[in-house]
C-alpha cells in the first residue's frame with residue numbers, strides 16, 4: 001500500500017492541509033503502508049521556494065516523516081513531455097491558444113475544472129502547434145479510445161463510469177494538459193503520471209478534487225496505467241462554513257506555530273482524533 005500527500009508550493013499550508021496530511025499518514029499507518037510526499041510544483045508562475053521549505057517544516061512539526069528523495073515535479077518535465085508525445089501519437093490531444101477571455105466570450109459555463117472548454121481549437125492538429133500554444137485532451141476521442149471499462153472504487157463503493165456517459169464532456173470538457181505560454185505540464189497530466197510511476201495504490205485527498213477523479217481515471221485508461229483506490233476526505237471549513245483555501249489567505253500553520261500553538265492545538269482546531 002502506497003499513498004501520497006501532494007501539495008503545491010503556491011502558498012502556505014493551512015489547517016485544511018494539516019487535516020489532509022494527517023489523514024494521508026493515518027490511512028498509510030492503518031493499512032500498514034507508506035506515505036510519500038510529492039511536491040507538485042509545475043505552475044512556474046505561482047510556485048515559490050519559500051512555500052516549499054515551509055511544507056517540509058510544517059509537516060515535520062506535525063510529526064510526519066516520509067521517504068527521501070521527494071519527487072519534485074519541476075525536475076521531471078521530460079517525463080511529462082514523453083506522455084504528451086504518446087497522447088499525440090494516439091491523436092488524443094490538440095494545440096490550443098485560447099485565452100481565458102476568449103473562452104468565456106465563447107459562452108463557456110463553469111464546470112468542475114474551471115470553465116468547460118467550448119472546443120474552439122478542437123479541430124486543430126498537433127502538427128500545426130504554434131510556439132506557446134497550450135495542449136488539451138480531446139475527451140471524446142479519449143473516451144472512444146478506452147479499452148477497459150471506466151471504473152474506480154472509493155472507500156469500498158464501486159463507481160462505474162460508463163463510456164457513453166457525457167459527464168466528462170459536460171462537466172469538465174477538454175482539460176488543459178500543458179499550459180499555454182509557460183508550457184508547464186498541467187496538474188492532471190503530472191498527477192496521473194506520477195501516481196502510476198510511484199506505484200500509488202491509494203489516493204487520499206480532499207473532496208474538492210472528487211469531481212476530477214473520473215478525468216484522472218480516463219487518463220489512466222488511455223495511458224494503460226492502473227487505477228488506484230480513491231478516498232476523498234471531508235474538508236475543513238471556517239466558522240462560516242466556507243472551505244479553507246489559499247486564495248482566501250487562510251491562516252498559515254506557520255503563523256499558528258509562531259503564536260505558540262502546539263500540534264495538539266492544531267489537532268483540536270480541526271477536530272482530529274487519532
Ligand code: GLU
Nearest residue numbers: 006007008040191205209
Ligand atoms: N497538488 C494538488 C493540490 O495541492 C493535490 C493533488 C492531489 O492530491 O491529487 O491541490
